[in-house]
Amino acid sequence: MFLEIEQLRKSYGTGENKVEVLKGIQLGVEKGKICVLLGPSGSGKSTLLNIVGGIDTADSGSVTVAGEVMQGMNDRQLTEYRRKHLGYVFQAYNLIGNLTVRENIEVGAYLSSQPLDIDELLDVLGLTEHQNKIPSQLSGGQQQRTAIGRAIVKNPDILLCDEPTGALDYHTSKDILALIERVNQKYGNTIVIVTHNDAIKNMADQIVKLKDGQIQDVEMNAAKVPAEQLEW
Numbered sequence: 001m002f003l004e005i006e007q008l009r010k011s012y013g014t015g016e017n018k019v020e021v022l023k024g025i026q027l028g029v030e031k032g033k034i035c036v037l038l039g040p041s042g043s044g045k046s047t048l049l050n051i052v053g054g055i056d057t058a059d060s061g062s063v064t065v066a067g068e069v070m071q072g073m074n075d076r077q078l079t080e081y082r083r084k085h086l087g088y089v090f091q092a093y094n095l096i097g098n099l100t101v102r103e104n105i106e107v108g109a110y111l112s113s114q115p116l117d118i119d120e121l122l123d124v125l126g127l128t129e130h131q132n133k134i135p136s137q138l139s140g141g142q143q144q145r146t147a148i149g150r151a152i153v154k155n156p157d158i159l160l161c162d163e164p165t166g167a168l169d170y171h172t173s174k175d176i177l178a179l180i181e182r183v184n185q186k187y188g189n190t191i192v193i194v195t196h197n198d199a200i201k202n203m204a205d206q207i208v209k210l211k212d213g214q215i216q217d218v219e220m221n222a223a224k225v226p227a228e229q230l231e232w
């Protein structure tokens, strides 16, 4: 398995206030697949994503990406791990306000020794004509496209998306999901999408349901639907 999560546990707080958020998560995702992670609010989806992303740390268990085990890495190694393996897309676009679309994407490129070709990527993103605008001159969808560009330009093995369409309307959401699908097909990155939107599972290769910090169900989806045909 390309991404392997073994017996992952995480609690917050201590003593009486201790809350067990992840209770022994066991999950594998194959290279180049799209995995959608569903579950009610508070089930631990973002916590799991943040641990895989090296933003948060687990109490026990392990995460392995391409044979590299994260647990036990020091700060420098974790930074290198994030740089080499991971791209992150959030609900809030977190762009740098005084840099253009192209410059925001270039920020991501600096983190890689082998970045993707920026002109080609701008074309894939549908942002060529907007490349010299700053974020305040863009729609929400265009800002999220830019954020996806910044995450993907270093051609990460894994793209983690936490509610990537949470702030967007129906049509723009479908547009962004179709872009994520296109990125997956063109560059072959493994993609994990956390969402509240049940319909998004239909575009996934693997559907994972989380409940109360445990995996309730894992389903391989043989009847994948293109993102643009999703309905909700």
Ligand SMILES: Nc1ncnc2c1ncn2[C@@H]1O[C@H](COP(=O)(O)OP(=O)(O)OP(=O)(O)O)[C@@H](O)[C@H]1O
Binding pocket: 012, 013, 019, 021, 039, 040, 041, 042, 043, 044, 045, 046, 047, 048, 196
């Ligand atoms: N830093 C923290 N300190 C204390 N508790 C936390 C912290 N981060 C998350 N939690 C708690 O962990 C639980 C799981 O949170 P998490 O954000 O992973 O859930 P989620 O499934 O992503 O929820 P949502 O869909 O609402 O984003 C929640 O009860 C939350 O209050």
